[in-house]
Amino acid sequence: MPGEGKIKVLQAIRQGLVGGGESHVLSLVGALDKDRYEPLVLSFTDGPMITRLREMGIRNFVLPSLRAFDVSCWMRVKALIEKEQIDLVHAHGSRAASNLFLPARMAGRPLLYTIHGWSFHEDQSFLQKRLRIWSEQMLTSGAHANISVSASNRDTGVKHFKRFRSTVINNGIDLDLFNPDRELPDLRITLGIPAHHTVVGYIARITHQKDPLTMIQAFSQVLKTERDITLLVVGEGDMKAEMEALAASLNITDRVLFLPFRQDVPALLKAVDIYCLPSLWEGLPIGLLEAMAMRKAVVVTDVDGSCEIVQHRKNGLVIPVKEPEKLAAAILDLHTNTSLREELQHRAAATVAGSYSVQQMARQVGTLYDRILKTGN
Template sequence: MSLFHMLPACITFAFVMSHSNKIRILETIRQGQIGGGESHLLSLVENLDKDRYEPVVLSFTDGPMVDRLKEMGIQTEVIYTEKPFDISKWKRVKAFIEANNIQLVHAHGTRANSNVFWATKKLKLPLVYTIHGWSFHDDQNPLIKKVRVMGEQLLTNKSDINISVSASNQQSGKKTFKGFESVVVNNGINQHKFDPARSFKDVRSELNIPKDVTLVLFVARFIHQKQPLKLINAFANAVKQLPSLRLLMVGDGDQKAEALEMVKQLGIADQVIFAPFRQDVPDVLAAADVFVLPSLWEGLPIGLLEAMAMGKAIIGTQVDGTSEVIQHNANGLLLPVETLDNTLPQTIIQLTDPALRERLGKAARATISSTYSAAMMTRQIEGLYEGLLKKYRR
């Protein structure tokens, strides 16, 4: 027996760790629920070159994303906080980074970065910040917006590399902050997972949705930004004119209770189906005819890209990230945010036309195939990691 095999297990582990050539990257995000940023992180971790990198994930809440990562065999830690800039957690974050021999930190979103940048700088480690969407918006209270702009300016200045998920996301930063710099890396989709040619389970049967109705789908958090209540109102108007419509709303969030009550008040409880966040998003998309995302703002919405990859007819709003991907009446339909009350009901009815849905869906899938690949996204990010690590080794 070799000397190596005679070592106690704990010493063997330390020996292997110290002699490993793999680069340990901390991918950190604000929550363990499934949303756009969380789906992005899952795709990135899944596609990273495992011969070169060893990802570790830090989430600030528990949830299905954390469960999924653990199933994948990815070391995942939860340090609970729902607050940005939660100073009470900073030392614990620093201790976790030190104990796990992290060599580079990649923060996904404002809240994650606000709770890791101090530890990263104290430990003199490179920091990458992906801006999935700015935390400030025009419809906010001016004082809240000012505070958030100051917070984002601090975070972008403290990061070694800022990644914008869309060109419009980058332009918003340049307009707001003097000297803001970022690299645009579009979100990417796993086109094997989101492939309409695959076979899928029958979600319509599972949820008792008739096969002959036009099914409109909303998959997003129930929050003000995504406007689920606006969609319910529009659907109520559409279904009065066309009773064969159904609406499936998948997700959770602080407006969910209000949405449930609203459906009852409008008398459309039989036409609207609610479901919590699900891991089987491709199956859910396969069941739908139309995908609607009536957002007030977006970075580059992953749910939208997934629906496009599945060849769905899209209704989106003329906001930054969405209008960068969707060309009106070419690969989807775009509506002005200001006129949704009037335009969304009729647009939903318009998409009961199977020929129109097929034309838009084919073009949507072609857009994803040519531009939004998860593998391509990951290779770009790996290139940024390598450049930054070389700079820090000098």
């Protein structure tokens, strides 16, 4: 264990944009016991997360890098660890871990790796998937300890890697911030959404993982039978232009509202009736937890992480991946069946309130920090 003073933990994440992993880091550094731990954050790009950290008074560092296993940044990372006298390095996601595992070892500091969903997936080519599996095996075996954010992610690791060990610590959110009974601005009025419309929310990074084109295709089918409905798309990503172009080609832009990334997520969710997450894979999606906490009916795909939270027709609806017809049917079901929608909304909120608080998550992570520093594993 370190001597007198607070334990300095360097939280490392691949980017300063705000997605699930970055939201997790913000929540964790805000909830850790500040009498015991001093969190610092390293990001490999600038962005809104860095701005938020400054507002929170959390020391942060940006070392520009856009690549995994970027040898050119390793000595700078090692120098940062040594200069700041870091006690423990906590890497979030495979890209951050790939640029921390050797610098941490060279600096003689223990490394903890949180797996926010695996980097290998069924839709990858054989070679790409094998390379990702190999790199994940190296990262997990090289860490002093691993955290899986869901039991299903842990089980995937056990399936692929011999002697894989990890502690399951579910993601948690701030239930005071994501409180559906809070007074929040009425964004329906601000955004010009008709009061009688059902609002479908797609609030996510607009990337391949979140399958934005299936979302647009499904909503186009919804509009063939129902018109008093609006799709609210909030976020940025490398597929946003393609998503907008598809909406235009299907002539549905009068019912789809695109917004850039925004900080006021609770207010955005307050404006939503149905939250859709048609992901191709997940770890344990924080955006889904936030929507459920805000008492929203949710539609998710049957992928690890999402299915660990949502049970079909018990606290949400579950559909197959890449099936716009099924997504459209689920949206229509919740749009027309208000009693089902309200029942699922209340059950969703109860699910998150019972098991997914940030305070519980931070306590479990803190316990693991102490164990690593005391025993080395």
